Amino acid sequence: MTERKRIPDDRRRTSFAEVNIGLAEAEVLREAARCLSCGVCDGCDNCLTFCPDHAVTKRNGSYEINYDYCKGCGICIHECPRDAIHLRIRQVPR
Numbered sequence: 001m002t003e004r005k006r007i008p009d010d011r012r013r014t015s016f017a018e019v020n021i022g023l024a025e026a027e028v029l030r031e032a033a034r035c036l037s038c039g040v041c042d043g044c045d046n047c048l049t050f051c052p053d054h055a056v057t058k059r060n061g062s063y064e065i066n067y068d069y070c071k072g073c074g075i076c077i078h079e080c081p082r083d084a085i086h087l088r089i090r091q092v093p094r
Ligand code: SF4
Pocket: 050, 051, 052, 053, 054, 055, 056, 065, 069, 070, 071, 072, 073, 074, 075, 076, 077
C-alpha cells in the first residue's frame, strides 16, 4: 500500500493548504491494480469446518447451505475471511 504523503508540519501551522497531498498518477494506477477480491469465495473451507450443525456441504468445489439444518447462528459469516456469506432474515408466512 502506498504511504499517504502530507505537507510538512511547519507548513500546516502557517497555512490553510491541504494537508494530504494525494497520489501521483503512477501510484494511483498501482493502488487500483491491488487485489479487490472481497466477497469472492476462495475455497478456504472455513464455513465447512466451523459450522456446528454440519449445514454446509461442498460439492464440485461449490458450497451449499442446507437450511433444514442451519440455525442462523452466523458463525460461518464470522469465520469467512472474504465476506462471501451474508445472512438475510426472511419472514415466514403464518
Ligand atoms: S449460520 Fe450457523 S448453522 Fe447456519 S450454516 Fe452458518 S454456521 Fe452453520
